[in-house]
Amino acid sequence: MKDLDCDELLHKLHETSKKQFARAHLSRRSSLKVDASLWLNDLVDTGLCQVFAEQLSKEPSAFKQAALIDKLIDVMVSEELDKQLISYFQSEYAIASCSAHTISDSDVTHWNYHLTPRQQLTLRLYIQSDGSVAHHGNLLDANSTAKIRETVILNDELEETFEIWCQNNSIDLDKSILPPISVGSGLLYNPTELALKDSDHAKHAFIEICFVPSPYHYKYVKQSVAPVEFHKDGLMNVVLKLTDDCENKTQTTDAFTSFPPTSQITSLQQLRVLLNSIFPNNDFAWHMFTQFIALDPDLKELNNLGELVNTLKLSFQNSIGWSQASRLGTGNIKNLMQLAEFEQRFDNSTTRYAKKGKPDPNAIFWPNPNPKKEDNREPLSRFKQLPFVKRYPIVNKDTPIGSAGSCFAQEIAKVFQEEGYNYIIEERNDDPAAGMVVDNYKIGDKHAIACANYGILFNTPSFRQLAERAFATKPTQKILFQREDGLWLDPFRENVGFYSQQAYKNDYQNHLDATRRALEKCEVFIVTLGLNECWELYDGTVLSRNPQKQIYALVKHKTLSVQENVDNIQAFFDTVKKYNPNFKLIITVSPIPFLATGHGEEQHVITANTHSKSVLRVAAHELVANNTDMYYLPSYELVTQCIxxxxxxxxxxxxxxxxxxxxxxxxxxxxxxxS
Structure with a gap:
């Protein structure tokens, strides 16, 4: 069953190999196709054969070493043999197995032939010969071998009565005698079509190599797909590996791939990996690879990346009529685009760490006050750096600007007002009769702490809720909680306290209107993202800060993901942008660390803070990368690294x-x- 499976697999492999054969122009007529055998004189130097023979005699196991097998194959597969093989198979070929044999002067030999697979050739190289013998064996013709094949299938006892059987079936063994063979010569034959028998008592040694059709050049196969096995049973293994490789042609094989320190291409496997990088998931990469390894298996021309790209360009130029570009097929256009994209990607990669063309050449490498001489960099201190590389001049002293967020945002708001920027203020707390108090603001203070009295907003859901409340797109519940000192607190603006419930009611709509006016007026708005942990009410709304103790029955602790933070700020931005088309958002991450973490059972507050800031920083990056009117202010990096x-x-x-x-x-x- 295995033989039949192998025959079928090899037949399919042979058909595939013939279809993509790139060296058909080198094939020629040969008696090998008709006679199934060919003598090759002076195939290998006799001196080298003697070395191999001595090695076989002294240490037969040495022939199992990969280095010696490679050397054997390199000297045996000559230019003449290569042409004979491709002419016979009408395709490339691979080496399925290699074996070495010694026949002593006391050995009795037997007839040998293979049942399957039919698509194979065996090369027998004689490395030692006793010149005193009249001949070196018998090679039956195809008709006689066919008769034997049919009978052997029916009768396993044929060998005992072989000579009688041959006489009865008109097979003349005397006509099948091989002449004396000189050392270094070889016999190339198909063992399924011709039966072979070595002479009894004739001392000689030989090496046998089995060839099968292949879609790839044999050098690539032994290098990257199926290394040559030094025994007779490697054929099925090679066929299976070649079949699997063809079926997964857009993937790299399991072979080890190495790259030299330069742009040189030194192996066929390296060439294949490069082509797959240029044409990912594309049959075209496999097609070009098979063409290249057939025409230049030793990489004499395609020996560097630049030459590979130029050769690919020439292949397009030679195969496409550029004057008829309007008729280019979608496949060709796709391949051309992938090649162009690869060149751009490669150039981008090679200049990624280069100083040339960068806004700030000193921003590429971490500032080192004591660089090594070989680093070729000037001494720099991180405490003298401003961590940015591009300017976005979107603000002047007249630009309406606002802010919201953590306590850090309140400090920034004061400085903007002190320096004369057009900081929008739509709500203060300067009326004692209003019955309210705002943290960090006293009646009559010169500078407000925010555009309106929305208090500190530590988490990203609070920004979304700020816009939803102001523009009445999704109002929150009206809830009040009384503190022990008697103040009433709105959980969505906890830094604002009310002396009575009526004061809260009187202020409620006024505050929402003031917030809306501020968001409609601001052309630039700064938000500082403070915490990644938050407290969520049963209806999905989120408190602006940590809960008062009497609220725990209504809330649950939650840690936000990157995407949740992105979605919250995006919703805030989109809502305001709908009513204020000039609205631009500058995002920054507050450097102020956690006061406490809700994950004390499993994390230290310092660890939890690092996680929080990291998630918020990634969210900020995603937002800025995907929105034209969003920008990032690296205040977190400035404070934690540069001051x-x-x-x-x-x-x-x-x-x-x-x-x-x-x-x-x-x-x-x-x-x-x-300005």
Missing amino acids: KDPWQEDDRHVTVDTVKQVVHLFKEIFVDEL
């Missing part, structure tokens, strides 16, 4: 000087100098 002593005594809040440095960074990036 030596940014913190107040509590090691959480930043100093006034730190806030001013953040505003200076803002001006460097966003303020129009000409």
